[in-house]
Amino acid sequence: MGAQPAGPRGIEREKQIAAEAAAELVEDGMIVGLGTGSTVAFLLPALARRSLNIVCAATSPRTEHAARELGLRIEDVASIDRFDITIDGADQVAPDGWLVKGGGGAHTREKIVAGAAERFVVIVDSTKPVQALHSPIPLELLSFGVRATMRRVAPASLRDVPLSPDGGVIADYHG
Known part of the structure; x- marks a missing residue:
């Protein structure tokens, strides 16, 4: 589906171009949801350069900082x-518009902010479009009862990563 990857520098340039285009969608006076991840890292300076009177809310402490x-x-x-608009990246984008998100671990926050937006804009590079969504699919699980939950969502594995910003355990579904 997507173009062949352009190498690390090419991919970084694609992220920058996508982020700058998304920043142009933001208008003065908007309430803006900010996602988390490597592409959003390019969005922030593009928004700041525009010097708009906007209010933002971030989905992770890293993005907020x-x-x-x-x-x-x-x-x-x-x-x-x-939110008037929420802008975030994605790990996979299928032709029918379905997304895999949450590879960075801010799953629940990203979904709440996206769901509260009038307009949800996804910015990705050419490595993200796929013919069909595939595993691993990131999950954020409550720590409470995680063993029982893992049994119910099998096949899945826990990641050896820090907890989500809200204390969730990060796992990957492999089905």
């Missing part, structure tokens, strides 16, 4: 009931 460092106004997601 980076946005604040660039001078973007960040509010707590708890104080926002809807």
